[in-house]
Each structure stands twice: as C-alpha cells, then as structure tokens.
Amino acid sequence: MADRRSELDLPKAKRAKLAESDPASNPYLAHMYEEDVGYGNGYGSRNGNKNGRFEQTGLSNFQRHASTAAQAHTAEDGPGNPFNNVPLSNQYFNILKTRRDLPVHKQRQEFLDMFQKSQILVFVGETGSGKTTQIPQFVLFDDLPHFNNKLVACTQPRRVAAMSVAQRVANEMDVKLGEEVGYSIRFEDVTGPKTVLKYMTDGMLLREAMHDHNLTRYSCIILDEAHERTLATDILMGLLKEVALRRPDLKIVIMSATLDAQKFQRYFNDAPLLAVPGRTHPVEIFYTPEPERDYVEAALRTVLQIHATEPEGDILLFLTGEEEIEDACRKITLEADEMIREADAGPLKVYPLYGTLPPHQQQKIFEPAPPPARKGGRPGRKVIVGTNIAETSLTIDGIVYVVDPGFSKQKVYNPRIRVESLLVSPISKASAQQRAGRAGRTRPGKCFRLYTEAAFKKELIEQTHPEILRSNLANTVLELKKLGIDDLVHFDLMDPPAPETLMRALEELNYLACLDDDGDLTTLGKLASEFPLDPALAVMLISSPEFYCSNEILSLTALLSVPQIFVRPASAKKRADEMKDLFAHPDGDHLTMLNVYHAFKSQAATSDPKKWCHEHFLSLRALQSADNVRSQLKRIMEKSELELVSTDFNDKNYYTNIRRALVAGFFMQVAKKDPTGKTYKTVKDDQSVLLHPSTVLGVDSDWVLYNEFVLTTKNYVRSVTSVKPEWLLDIAPTYYDLSTFKAGEIRSALQKTMDKVKRKQATKRTR
C-alpha cells in the first residue's frame, strides 16, 4: 500500500466535498443560519415582548443592562414564572427563601452595577456562597438573553457538576431540566429551543468555539471554578481575551473560589473584582503527630472514630479514585453495622462521589442524614467519600467533619517519553485549605489531616500546577489550530506550557498527518478536529473505511471512550476472570472488547441487559454509555460522509483488518518484546514495560500496540493487541523511517522485516 498520508491528503472527490460542506448543516453552526421563524430559543429574535405573540411576563418591562435588584426581586415573587408565565409552585417559593439567605444575594445590586459597567468582571466567593447557582440567574434577569435570541453559558470543569448544578437551578427556577435551563457535556446535550441558561463543561464551550470563533450565540459567558485551572478553562480564557476585543457586546464573568483571584484580575487587564464575604464558621484543624503508614486505613479509622465519639454532623472523606472510594464505602458500612449492633451507635449512611458516577446516584449525596434508629437513639450521620469534586465544585450542606489524607489523583505528562498518566500525588496547601473549609458550612467544624503539621508546611506545594502544565497537548494544539490560532508561541495563556511539551504535540500531529510539515492543518486534521476525541482515536476512526471495518472501529472507539467495561469485584475475582475468558480473543484486548460489545447487542443480552451484564461481570453503565457514544460518533461520521463498512465476518481478514486499522491511529504506541522474552520496550521511547495483568493475549506476540501506558513504579501497558511489524512499515512509513531510529534491537528487527518484504515483492515481480 502506498503512503497512507498522501492518500488521505490527496482528497478524493468525496473528501473535498465534506471539507467545504455547507456550514449550515454543521450542528455547531446551525444557530447561525436559523431564519427568524425558527429561533434558537423560541422567544422571538428581538424584543419578543413587543412581538404580540408573547404574553407579558414579569420581565417584559425590564431594560436590558439597566435593571435593578429590586425589580428582579419583584419579578421573582411571581405569581407567574418570569420566564414562561407558568404559575410558580410551592417548592419554588420554599427554595426562593433559602436562596435569599445566600451571601451573594446581599450583593445583587452591587453585582449588577459592576456587570452593567464593565465587559469583564472577576467574582470571588467562597464555596457555598452561591456563585454557581445564583450568579447566572442574576445575569439572566439583567441580560435578558431570550429577548435577543441568545444564551447565557456557565462553564464547569466537571461533568458531574454541570449536570448536578443544572438540575438544581432548574428546580430553583421552577422549570424542567432541558427547557429554560439545560446542560451540555461531551456526548450528552440536554438543552432545547427554549434554553436560555446552559451549564456546560468548559471543554464543550471550547468545541463550540472551534466552529463559531466569536461564540456569537452567547450574550454572556461565565467561566466558573476558574481557580481549578483546567486545560479547557485556561484555553478559553486566552480565547475570550481575544473575543472580548472583537465582540464588545459580549459580557464575561470569571468566578473563582480562591485567593489568587488577583491573578485573574491582572490577566484580564485589571478587570474589576467583586468579592462576596463567605458565610463560613471556624474550622479547627488537627494533624497526626506522626506520619501515617497507610493513609486509607487511617482515614477509615478516623471516620469511625468520629462517628463513635464526635457530636452530630456529617463527614466528608477525600480519597483518590473510584476503586479506592467504593472499597472504602464498603468497609465503612460493614464496620458501622457492627458498631450499631455492638455499641448502639447511630445509623450511618455512606455515599460515594466521583466523576463517573451516574447522575441519580450523585444526587443522593444531597439527601439528609438518616434519623436515629429509634426515638431518643443516637443521631444518624451521613458520610460522603469523594474525590476532589467535593473540594469546590459541589456544595454539600451539613458537613461538619472533614478527613483529609492529603492526596488526589492528578494528571501528569512527560513529553520525553510521551506518557500521560493519572498519578496519586500530594495535594497543594491551597487544596488542603479548601478541603478544610468544607467543614464550616453549617456550623463550626473540624478537619482531620492525616499528616503532620511539619509535612503540611514542608511537603505540600503552595498551589496545584494548572492542568495545562501537566497534559499532553496534541488535542489542544489541534483545537487551537482549528480556532485559527497559529502563533502558539505568543498566545496569551495565563501559564504557558513548557516548549518541549508543545513541540511533542506538534510532532505527534505531524506524524498523524493532521498537520503538514509547515504546521498547517491538513484535510485530515480538520476532519479529526470535528470529533470530540483524542487525535489518535479520531485518525483511526477516519481511516477505518480504508480498512473495510469502520463499523467495528466505531464500536471500539466508543468502548475506548468510556470507563472500564469489565467488572472485577475483590470478592469474586476468579469468577470475573472466568467470565472475561468467555469473550477472550487470542489477538488481544481490543478484539476481546469488541466481542463483548457484539454479545451485548445480541438477542441473549438485549432481553434483560441488566441480568446479562451482572452474570457476565460487565458494567451495564459503561456499555450503555458506549452505545450512546457510538451513536453520537456515528452521526458525525455520517455528516462527514465517512462510509460505515464491515468486512464479511467469515472472511479470514475480518479481524486482521481491524488490527491494521488500529495501527493507523496508534502506530506511536507500539512495544516490542525484549530478547529476554519477559519485558517489552516501547518503540522510539525505549521504555521497559510489562503487559498489564488484565491483558488478554492468547498468542505470543513480538509486537503489540497499546492504548494506555500506566505509570507506576513498574510500567505497564494496558489494552494491547498483537500487530505485525510489516503493518507498521506499511501503514506508518514516516514514523517507521528506519533512519530516524537509534541503532538497536528494534531497528534491526524492523530492518529484517523490511528486507523480507522486499524479497517477497521481488519474487512476486519475477514470477
């Protein structure tokens, strides 16, 4: 086969067409091409109140950017809903009362004054003061986006927060989630034509910006939790700085929970800053006198100790990840049951909280603590075991005790070996302060730090490094190029990344043929940026029709984009492994996952998927979301006119084609077995790795392709598939140009393969 790159870059008629396809058919741009009849939010394009078709609402006589807090107060009091005139419910008025007690409420007028006067505003307030839920509503009443066919966006770094907060605000505004208030996260859009307030992940807003550089559908953009400094928030800030100049009508609010708000102020050319006093109570801080040998065990014992000895009040324990959290929840529940039986302790309810938790389970953390088991018995207590999400993104009332082991899972990227991984690392002092603050929401609280005071002072860094300094930037560079930002050197980021990290990203994109040698976006690159996927995955998906297996690669891409589908409970590891073996494909994990998916879609499973998944130790949730992701990606493929094809299952090349298609995206993630036969070495980066214990690989393969590099004190590669060296040379000739390899085992093995291929071709020719 010829060089795949040239094939993709010499556009077939079809590809050329899609590149220049009508922007009106682009889902991200649709709003720009709407005629006045089918407006974005159903309120009429201009002055809907004068349109005659619309009833008078509580907002009809409001003057845009000249309203007052008192006016808003009146409109909120009803009787009709200010946004749709529906009579307001009792629940609405109950919530309204508590909302008016929130610290931000007292400063509503002050907020409006500043909001009306300036284009960019920095707003600081402690967690729980009402930033996320109230400020966007303050904006709605003054900005009146629905009269101008616009929306207000409020970004959240986390999916969980976006969903949960949107639900809360829908309740507060007495509307149905998905109508006036909605949310949008990757692979899930819960908004409608009436939506005026959209909570969304920062990543989603960035994606929208790729198609609409000026974010024209929004009249106000609120960047919430800016102190978290996620990659997407940082890029958005750089972008909004530029958009603000091009769009004087756009209002921007930056909200942060921490002290370094001044840094934001300075960054936005001395934008005005409004601070709202917290409503927190003092928190007593305790340290352990000695370092703890096992922080998880110490954490569990501390939780139980609090339950046994401290007065009423809920507990928040910070741990690092799903597995650790689920395990801790189980153990605490078991222990607590025994305490209740043996020592008449109060009832204890334990709730996990992490990013991949389904929404209805996330909502549970807001349930009140259980009542005493019997009249006059000891009070019940609620324990929330969560990740960093509970640090600032979600406010949980009633927490009085915080247990802080001092760790969180943080992303790191090493551009020298091109490995991005999540590592458990000590948190920063700023994080520790935030965590402690969670204990003082309702009344004076206590924070138990499972480390010494000396360690706090000496070993914790001041601030967590922003994500942009810890990430692989391949995807970001692709997004920036699509945003039309070419000068990556001088792009005004708050914390620019290391040059080496950026160079790596540019080189990876070049090898993937998303950027040409001048660093310009190629047709493939433009197409890849349409997919909300890492570039390698996107390129694999786009190339898959050439390998006659786009249906299968589409399924695989979806499966690789969701959490682990295999469930392996500590109590039934053996049984789980046996079940996994039912699906095992000798050529590796990718094909095994594909087998699972096909079985999941078969009759046997679809009649009762829950039971089927349970029996086979599979995660129904993960498989269902893979299904959802698949259909979303399919839509983008169809729009891009990428064919959905399969090789006949009985063809001997069915699986070979899929493995070759994998190479088209992941040729930079290949390892070769060492001559010793025990470890593998990654190609070009020369890292010694082991196959992850979860690997299914029936054949003894010299070359493997992997999806993930797991960095621990031992290095593992996870989700591997056996590949052939001749495929590497054939499908990715630029990357596998032998002159770019260091002399060594890998180079000579590839050289041998190349010679063999040449000989074969020669004999073919002479025949």
Added chain:
Amino acid sequence: MSDDDEYEIPLQDQRVFGSGIKRRRVKFVPSTSGATSSVTSSTTPANSISDMYLRLVLPEGSEDDASIGNANFMVEHNKGEEISVSTCEICNLPLSSPPSAKSTTLRDGVADTGLSTSVPVSTTNPHEASFAHQVCLQHSHPPSHVDRNRKGLAYLSSYGWNPDSRFGLGASGQGIQNPIKVKPKDDKMGIGVVLPPESERRKTEKPTRLDAGKIKKLDEKDRKRTERLRQTFYQNEDVERYLGGG
C-alpha cells in the same frame, strides 16, 4: 489473632470499633497556628479572606487606610533616597560606597600574579567586581539540549522562539522552561513517611549461609549487572563509534 496486640485503648472505647479495621486509635494534635487560622470566620470580619478583597474593592473599607498611607510613605521615602544616591544601571544597587580596603588588596593580588597592568581590572570601579553586580550581568549560557532537527522546534522558531534564549512561551515569554516532573506512587503510605535508607534496611536482613552453588549464582548475577551497566553507559551510538565498536 494478630489484632490482639493492637489492644491498647481503654475498654470502653474498644467496643465501638469493628474487628475488620484495626482498633488502634488514630491520634490527632491540634494545629499550632491557632484553630481557625486557615479558614475564615464570619465572626472576625477583619481576618476574612473575602474582607481582604472587599477592602480592595469597596471604597468604604477605611480601617486600613492607615496602612495604605504607610506604604505610600515608604515608596516616597525610597524615591527621596534615589535622588541623592546614583545607582548602577545593571544591578540597581547604589554606587556610593568608596573603594574599600578589601577591594584594593584584591586588585593588588591580581597584579601580583604578573598579569599586565593594563588589564581593565585596575581601572574598574570596585563596584563592578562585587558579587551582587556580577550576578546581574548577562552571561552567555550553554545552548539548550534540544535536538535542532525537531519539527516541533522549527514551528516554534518560525514564531520567534529561541531555545537558547532561556525564555518560555507566552505573551512575554514567561512560561516554564521545563516540563513538570512527578514521582509515581503505588503504595498507600501517607505524606511524610520516610523509609529507612536502603543500606539500613539491608543491615537488618538476616545473614544467609552460602554454599558453592549460591556463590556461583551470586557471581553470575554480579557479572550480569556489570554488563547491564556497561550497556547503559555505552549504548549511545556515537560513543560506541568513538570507542571503535559497532
């Protein structure tokens, strides 16, 4: 039961802990810097973080007018000094100090080494020889280790970034110059746990009796390790070529 030796707490406390998790209590000590030091309290508005901001933002915040005035006063005071004393353009330090005895001896010392007396040293203001001034001078740094053939570098260079400039990226080159490094952790050890150094741990290992077979094996292991070390050091192609190998 191995858990038995963990029983060290008063009887009345024992029952409240289940058997699965060890019954040893986690001890805590209060923070030395005051109970509420790190968290703000609404009852002490002057200390609250938010109030600090309010003071920045709200004109009414008059309590700290005095301190602002103070700061202004200090600035002005500094300015006053600047007028009377000329400062060095390079290090911004005052140039007032007269040649001290120490620097004279230094000059003598240089002369004693037999260098030509026309060397600028003799005419140099002693200030310029001072350490504080020297560190502010522009040095020529060794060039960056970055491979000049990298495509990524070509891109960044075309937008004006120079790997040898010791500047990072960003609007004013303020970005970090090297990627952040983190050590992987795959144990459950708490923050601040220090394991005894390798050598001490080895000391506590029981001495094992050796026989001929074991000695041979150890020997073999040693040899392999040496080999591996050699490999690591000399596997570099250029070095190998230089050494006449390959």
